[in-house]
Amino acid sequence: MLLRVGELAKRTGLTVRTLHHYDEIGLLVPSMRSDAGYRLYRRQDVARLHRIQALRSLGMSLADIGALLDRPSPSLTAVIERQIQELERKIADQSLLRDRLVALHQQFENGDEPEMDDWLKTLEMMTMYDRYFTPQELDRLPLYQADDERQIEWKALIGEAEALMRQGVPPDDRAAQELAKRWMMTLERDTAGDPTLLDKLNAMHANEPEVQAQMGISAQVSEYVMQAFAQSKLAIYQRYLNEEEFAFMRQRYPQRMHEWPPLMAKLRQQLEQGTPPQAPAVQQLAREWLELLRSFAGDDPATHEKIRRANEQEPALQASVWMTERMKEYLGKAIAYLPAS
Amino acid sequence: MLLRVGELAKRTGLTVRTLHHYDEIGLLVPSMRSDAGYRLYRRQDVARLHRIQALRSLGMSLADIGALLDRPSPSLTAVIERQIQELERKIADQSLLRDRLVALHQQFENGDEPEMDDWLKTLEMMTMYDRYFTPQELDRLPLYQADDERQIEWKALIGEAEALMRQGVPPDDRAAQELAKRWMMTLERDTAGDPTLLDKLNAMHANEPEVQAQMGISAQVSEYVMQAFAQSKLAIYQRYLNEEEFAFMRQRYPQRMHEWPPLMAKLRQQLEQGTPPQAPAVQQLAREWLELLRSFAGDDPATHEKIRRANEQEPALQASVWMTERMKEYLGKAIAYLPAS
DNA sequence: CCTTGACCCTCACGCAACGTGAGCCTCCAA
DNA sequence: TTGGAGGCTCACGTTGCGTGAGGGTCAAGG
Structure with missing residues (x-):
């Protein structure tokens, strides 16, 4: 039962080159050589090759197979689970891509070329x-x-x-x-x-x-x-401010209003992650929020109060702009926890 | 609007090495270099890169993208269709593999490790x-x-x-x-x-x-x-043959019966492909069939007739052995078409 | 005895799309 | 003028072999 590469290749459906490769990387080293240097595979080598093929058919890499065959692995089921997960990820990715391609294809289907x-x-x-x-x-x-x-x-x-x-x-x-x-x-x-x-x-x-x-x-x-x-x-x-307050705000507000969206986004993310309002990250956001308010409303608490009243009473200020009730409440709590400075 | 590699990389989410690579293979050669040899990308280069990224997101190879961008391809929809088909093949393969892995996993799930x-x-x-x-x-x-x-x-x-x-x-x-x-x-x-x-x-x-x-x-x-x-x-x-005939058959039949299955398999394949009985391939099979029959039944048509009768009348010979009525009929026609020799 | 032809051997490059240094240069701010 | 960030060009590594090139080995046939 001594097989030469060609024969073994034929029997296993592999190529000679593949067997050479397995030899090179030490995955399957034939246990004999003829005087002329021919690779001679014994029954045990063939058995090992069958195992290699079996594991390859699971999509395992040659390196992993070598490791698995050479020492008794801790858990084979774990190996399989990994393979399954990886496969599912690939399948999901490719399915997404395919769906997108199909959609694209349809989009241009009518209205020739x-x-x-x-x-x-x-x-x-x-x-x-x-x-x-x-x-x-x-x-x-x-x-x-x-x-x-x-x-x-x-x-x-x-x-x-x-x-x-x-x-x-x-x-x-x-x-x-x-x-x-x-x-x-x-x-x-x-x-x-x-x-x-x-x-x-x-x-x-x-x-x-x-x-x-x-x-x-x-x-x-x-x-x-x-x-x-x-x-x-x-x-x-x-309508809620005196002349001086309004003049101040009018000067500053347009320049700073770009800063709201990123701030709201960060706040919203914290809210959705369930971070408590007293957490440092949220406190920092609250400080930035107040900072932004002060930057166009000044430091006078009375002015702040007027703005708050406006926000509460004016439907046009209530509606929209990505601020939900939950967000307002969350922000309010965070501000309340701030140490008075 | 001149960008250096690092900046362009940052804006596109690629790595500097990738841009180097694109330069090396001629896919995206920056249209300028600074005196110090720095790559400088102009607006048009950025535009080309965007197209490259768009096509890459479809899974196209860099070579294909280069070809597509450098000369107006005949049909873009064809390209997409190819991509879709290839993707579906991959998905099918991987799904099969996954199903198999899952089955394997379940098989060993109960009955720990x-x-x-x-x-x-x-x-x-x-x-x-x-x-x-x-x-x-x-x-x-x-x-x-x-x-x-x-x-x-x-x-x-x-x-x-x-x-x-x-x-x-x-x-x-x-x-x-x-x-x-x-x-x-x-x-x-x-x-x-x-x-x-x-x-x-x-x-x-x-x-x-x-x-x-x-x-x-x-x-x-x-x-x-x-x-x-x-x-x-x-x-x-x-029961159907005389002593001499049976003695002959008894000697030969056991040795040759291994040859039936491959012959039946080939015949069945022709039948399923819808090849007409007079086609050369089928005729060849019919000849082989008769040859096999002669090999254990001799050349006497009378003996053949006895065997045919046995096959018709004996339920035990009718049943089973992978010969359907359709197969018998097909074979009969093929033999009928054989030139008398 | 010599020649075929089928196998076998060992390099060694190629592939796809970059990742990852090594060794050296350039630019800008402190 | 010096340090750090960023740029440059090699050039090898990755994965799993395919594909020669150049040259032995072996059994059969002239």
């Missing part, structure tokens, strides 16, 4: 979203599931904004403010009211000129809308 | 079957889905055969013949009556000592059963 450019642009957008959002987030991001209606809605909003800008309408104009409010409400809806999603979306728009181009939202437009939104809120606060 | 050897033996058997049968065949092979009942049944049959052999009972003994008939019927059932499966199973048993050991069917046992089966058929034919 799309232009290369349209094609790639769509693809690029998809990969952009991939870079800024996790798959779970994408699932929760309505903007990503963009149906035609949503597209049209946004096109209209953008068009209006551009028109106002072209006409030189200032951001504190009533029309601009109304547009900004609608814009923000739509945006809130399309980010599922999640400030984390909003924040990432903002980051994406800020960093990727191509996204701006594709969506049609230039940096100017978004800045204009932001300012108009700020003005719409200022207009409300004005 | 199995012995490495049992483990590997089971696995080895699985890979053996894999080598001799296609996945579709395995699906159709009842023996492979071996439940406990089947196992016990075969253990019993093998035990009986071994006992008879030990006791020195000759294959032409009544008891041996009865056992052989039951054996063949069980085997027919467990190969789903498909001679192709039978043939491959035989090949596996003949070539793989380990399979014999695992199943407990030694070459001696299977030869004994074969001979007993031959004797059981001879006993029937005897």
Whole structure:
């Protein structure tokens, strides 16, 4: 029962080269050589090879197989479980990819042979979203599931904004403010009211000129809308503040309002992780929050009180802007725990 | 808008090494270098990189991407379709593997920590079957889905055969013949009556000592059963033949009967492929069939006629042995088309 | 006895898409 | 002017073999 490589190869369905390779890496070293140097495999070698093939068929690497065969492993079931999990991960990944490809394929199916450019642009957008959002987030991001209606809605909003800008309408104009409010409400809806999603979306728009181009939202437009939104809120606060307070706030608020979204996002994440309000991380966020408030409202507690009253009484300030009741409550507790400074 | 590698890497989520690599293979060569040799990427380079990333996210190889971007490909949808198909193949393969692993895992789940050897033996058997049968065949092979009942049944049959052999009972003994008939019927059932499966199973048993050991069917046992089966058929034919004819047949039949299964398998495959009986391949098989018949029945047409009559009238010859009515009819036609020689 | 042809041997490069140093250069701020 | 961050070019490693190149071995046939 001495087999030469060729014979063993034929019997096992492997190639001679493969057996050479196994020899080289010490996985299966034939226990004999002929005088001429031919590899001679004995029954025990063949048995080992069968085990190797068995384990290979489970997708194990040659290194792992060698380790497993050479010393009695602690737990074989554990090995299998690992293999299963890895396989399931791969399958999940590939299924996702396939679904996406199929969707893409359908999208361009009617309307024969799309232009290369349209094609790639769509693809690029998809990969952009991939870079800024996790798959779970994408699932929760309505903007990503963009149906035609949503597209049209946004096109209209953008068009209006551009028109106002072209006409030189200032951001504190009533029309601009109304547009900004609608814009923000739509945006809130399309980010599922999640400030984390909003924040990432903002980051994406800020960093990727191509996204701006594709969506049609230039940096100017978004800045204009932001300012108009700020003005719409200022207009409300004005009714609660005296002249001096309002003048102060009017100067500072528009510059600092960009800082809300990331702060809200972080707060929301802590809330969802169930971090208690007195935890250091949350306390830090509360401090930053107060800091931001002071930066445009000054240090006078009386002013702060007025702003709080406005927030409570004005429906326009209550609605929307990614602040839920739970968030307000959580923030309130965190602030209450802050040592008086 | 000139970016250095590090910056571009950061913005795209790639590594510097990856960008170097793309440069090396000519996929993305920065359109500028600084005086110090630093790679400088312009807007157009960034755009190209975005496209590269988009296509990569579809699972395309760098080579393919390069080809696609450098000349306008004929059909992009075709590319995607290819990707989808490849993905589905991979997914199918991996799902199969996972199912198998899960099954294996469950098999050993109860009965804490199995012995490495049992483990590997089971696995080895699985890979053996894999080598001799296609996945579709395995699906159709009842023996492979071996439940406990089947196992016990075969253990019993093998035990009986071994006992008879030990006791020195000759294959032409009544008891041996009865056992052989039951054996063949069980085997027919467990190969789903498909001679192709039978043939491959035989090949596996003949070539793989380990399979014999695992199943407990030694070459001696299977030869004994074969001979007993031959004797059981001879006993029937005897009633139709004269003494001389039977003496001739008795001498030859046991030696040649091994040749039936492969011949039946080939014939069945032709039948299933819908090959007409007058096709050369089928004609060749018919010739071989007649040749085999002559080899143990002699050249006298009268003898052949007697055998045919026996086959028609004897239920024991009708039943089983992997010959269906359709097969008989097909073979009959093929023989009828043979030029008289 | 010599020649085929089928096998066998040992290098050693190739593949895909980078990861990971090593050794050296450049730039900018302190 | 010095230190640290970032850049450069080799060049080897990874995984599991495929694919020659160049050269022995062995049994059969002329």
